[in-house]
Amino acid sequence: MKALSRLLRSLARTLALVLLVMIGSTLLVRLAPGYLSDAREMDARYSNTVREELAQEAARSHSLPRMLAREANSWLHGDAGISRQFGVPVRELIRPRLAVTGGLLLRSLLLGWALALTAALVASTRRKSGIVWQAPATLLLAIPTAAMATLCLLAGSGGPVFVMALLIAARDFKFLCRMLRQAWLEPHLLQARAQGIRMRRLLAVHVAAAIGAQLAALAGLSLVTALSALVPVEVLFDVPGVGQLAWNAAMNRDLPVLLAVTLLMALAVTASGMLGGQPSEWERA
Amino acid sequence: MRIRLLPVWLLVALALGASLIVALPGASYAYQDREHTLTGASLQHPAGTDELGRDRLVRVSAALLLSLAGALAASALTTAAAAAIGALAAFAPRGVAWLVMLVCDAFLALPWLFLLMMVRSALPLQASPAHSAAITFLVLAALGWPACARAVYSGGLGLKRSDWIMQARASGLRGAQLIRQVLPNLRPLLLPQFLVCVPAFVIAEANLGALGLGIGEPLPSWGGMLLELDNSALLFRTQWVYFPVALLILVLLLLEAIPVEA
Numbered sequence: 165m166k167a168l169s170r171l172l173r174s175l176a177r178t179l180a181l182v183l184l185v186m187i188g189s190t191l192l193v194r195l196a197p198g199y200l201s202d203a204r205e206m207d208a209r210y211s212n213t214v215r216e217e218l219a220q221e222a223a224r225s226h227s228l229p230r231m232l233a234r235e236a237n238s239w240l241h242g243d244a245g246i247s248r249q250f251g252v253p254v255r256e257l258i259r260p261r262l263a264v265t266g267g268l269l270l271r272s273l274l275l276g277w278a279l280a281l282t283a284a285l286v287a288s289t290r291r292k293s294g295i296v297w298q299a300p301a302t303l304l305l306a307i308p309t310a311a312m313a314t315l316c317l318l319a320g321s322g323g324p325v326f327v328m329a330l331l332i333a334a335r336d337f338k339f340l341c342r343m344l345r346q347a348w349l350e351p352h353l354l355q356a357r358a359q360g361i362r363m364r365r366l367l368a369v370h371v372a373a374a375i376g377a378q379l380a381a382l383a384g385l386s387l388v389t390a391l392s393a394l395v396p397v398e399v400l401f402d403v404p405g406v407g408q409l410a411w412n413a414a415m416n417r418d419l420p421v422l423l424a425v426t427l428l429m430a431l432a433v434t435a436s437g438m439l440g441g442q443p444s445e446w447e448r449a
Numbered sequence: 450m451r452i453r454l455l456p457v458w459l460l461v462a463l464a465l466g467a468s469l470i471v472a473l474p475g476a477s478y479a480y481q482d483r484e485h486t487l488t489g490a491s492l493q494h495p496a497g498t499d500e501l502g503r504d505r506l507v508r509v510s511a512a513l514l515l516s517l518a519g520a521l522a523a524s525a526l527t528t529a530a531a532a533a534i535g536a537l538a539a540f541a542p543r544g545v546a547w548l549v550m551l552v553c554d555a556f557l558a559l560p561w562l563f564l565l566m567m568v569r570s571a572l573p574l575q576a577s578p579a580h581s582a583a584i585t586f587l588v589l590a591a592l593g594w595p596a597c598a599r600a601v602y603s604g605g606l607g608l609k610r611s612d613w614i615m616q617a618r619a620s621g622l623r624g625a626q627l628i629r630q631v632l633p634n635l636r637p638l639l640l641p642q643f644l645v646c647v648p649a650f651v652i653a654e655a656n657l658g659a660l661g662l663g664i665g666e667p668l669p670s671w672g673g674m675l676l677e678l679d680n681s682a683l684l685f686r687t688q689w690v691y692f693p694v695a696l697l698i699l700v701l702l703l704l705e706a707i708p709v710e711a
Contacts, residue, residue: 177551184555189564193571306701308652308671310659311694314678391560396656400679410563414570414662422570426563433558 178438185430190235193419194228235423244427245420249413254424257409265398265405269390271325276332276386283337285367288344297341304334310396317400324401328393335389339382347374384436391429456706463700464517467510478503478511479667489687497689499677508669509693513700515582515664516651516671523590524646528639531594535601536628536635539609550602556595561653564592569662578665585663589650597642604638605631641709648704655697671697 238245243253250257287297304312309331316322347353353370398407406425413421470476482494482502489497496506538549568588576584608614608631617630651671657663658672666673674693 180551181555181558184551185558188552188555189559189567192564192568302702302705303698306648306698306705308655308659308675308697308701310656310672311675311678311697314659314675315694318678388560392562395562395566396660399660410566411660414566414660417570419567419571422563422567426559426567429560429563430555430558433560437558 174438178434181434182427182431185434186235186239186427187232189423189426189430190232191228193423194231239427244424247413247418247421249416249418249421254421257421258406258424258428261404261406261409264403265394265407268324268328268398268403268405269387269394272328272332272390273383273386275325275329276336276390277383279329279333280336280340283333284340284344287337287341288348289363298338301334301337304330308396309393310400313397313400324397324403327397327401328390331393332386332389336382336386339385343375343378343382344371347371350374380439384433384439387436388433391433453708456703460517460700460703460707463703464514467513470507470510471514476504476507478508478669480504487686489689496692497687500680503667505689505692508674509696512669512671512674512693513696515668516654517700519582519586519654520589520647520650523586523593523650524643526587526590527593527646528597528643530590531597531601531642532632532635532639534594535598536605536631538598538602539605540627540631546602550599553595553598553602556592557599559592561592562656565589565653565657566660566662569657576665578668581663581665582668582670585654585657586650589653593646593650597639597646600638600642601635604635608634644704644707644709648701651697651701651704 235245238254243255244258245254246252247254247257283297283301290297307315309327312330313324313327316327348357348371350370353366356366356370394405394407395411396407397403398405399411402408406428410422410425413419413425471478480503482498482504484502485491485494485498486502487498487500488494491497494504494506496504496509499505499508534549534553538546541549565588569585614627614631617627622630654663655671655675658670659675660672661676663672664670671693675697677690678694
């Protein structure tokens with residue numbers, strides 16, 4: 165019963181967050197100084213009077229309450245707004261790209277985690293952590309994603325999955341290593357190691373159980389890392405995913421598309437945060 | 450000189466060197482030497498020129514100064530905002546704290562780059578390069594506070610339950626007086642947050658610039674110079690195209706190597 169009430173509370177909080185995110189991002193866009201700018205303002209053939217009229221018309225049709233109502237309505241109808249650039253429902257633009265982005269994210273997360281876990285397991289069992297393990301992670305974190313993707317393209321090796329996996333592995337390695345080091349120092353694990361219990365059994369039975377909840381929370385953070393790298397990677401490697409759509413929308417001031425993609429990403433992060441937080445909630449319940 | 454502070458001194462040396470280069474008579478990041486486009490190192494242009502004939506060393510130096518100054522200012526702003534919001538939430542009634550933390554969570558749920566792109570693309574069409582630089586770093590500062598505010602909130606809650614705060618309350622200290630006593634005690638928490646934000650903002654600006662949504666030309670920026678690497682035809686003409694990337698990575702490594710308790 166307690167677990168159910170916690171779950172319901174968590175769902176309510178997620179819903180409130182999503183609503184807040186929707187209102188917040190609509191507000192941010194609406195209050196941005198150039199939201200009402202129109203490309204026609206740059207056209208020398210229009211007189212100042214016409215430009216002023218254009219600005220007034222835009223201000224009238226984009227009042228904040230009306231904008232929020234329209235945004236909520238478009239999400240309730242499932243079309244997520246109409247693209248300014250293409251004149252079609254945003255849903256039609258996003259849907260075919262979701263599978264591409266989803267596949268890229270999944271493969272990157274799996275490879276990144278495999279790399280980070282392997283490195284962290286080896287590093288955490290050594291007496292000295294050593295610069296050999298920390299240096300590559302630090303170096304990788306100091307390279308902006310766009311630069312890493314460009315350098316991979318120039319070298320002709322490594323693709324979008326490789327770049328994103330490296331970034332995820334570099335970020336997660338430090339957390340995983342610290343987590344595992346702390347787990348190994350537990351008195352019962354020290355005793356078990358001293359008694360010569362095999363490493364595989366120790367990992368499966370004791371370590372995994374001790375750090376399970378933290379791993380779930382870290383998985384949520386990995387998704388945020390992957391999403392932050394999505395746009396440069398998809399743009400530079402020419403992957404027709406949601407990140408490339410967002411970049412194209414940003415370049416063409418197609419704010420309904422950009423707003424929809426941002427909300428979608430926020431939904432993914434909130435959902436993953438909720439799932440990541442569940443194991444510890446269940447343990448406490 | 451303590452070895453732990455070496456990254457700080459190296460960064461200061463780099464910034465001083467860059468200031469000297471930018472301040473040299475005749476040095477201009479926008480001047481185009483049309484007779485020497487895409488050249489390698491020479492006496493006149495020690496790090497060569499770009500495809501418009503602009504001196505690469507001067508541009509890299511100006512980008513370094515702009516990026517460091519912008520990131521430091523944005524980081525200071527975001528840390529100050531986080532300190533104020535976090536402390537307010539920690540010492541406010543529970544309902545207010547819950548609401549503030551919900552807003553923090555909403556910001557944390559929004560992936561940075563998407564939000565940055567969204568706000569950046571909604572800027573006026575005729576924004577000048579200086580405005581675009583200021584707005585880029587202001588937006589970074591406006592989006593960077595929630596994680597830091599959460600940390601300050603946790604630290605503030607710890608302080609709220611401490612004996613000396615109870616004593617202060619019992620002695621009649623209220624509101625602003627209490628906060629004035631608490632803020633210096635949050636300094637060990639704020640300094641690491643400030644230092645973590647600086648490289649994060651430099652990277653964010655570089656990524657935005659590489660997507661064509663950063664600081665406008667002719668102002669030099671890391672992101673703008675990364676765009677040079679997209680043109681593979683240029684890469685065969687001079688290896689100096691890689692110079693900005695190498696320096697950017699060095700600066701980021703130095704920023705990440707600064708000891709947080711320095």
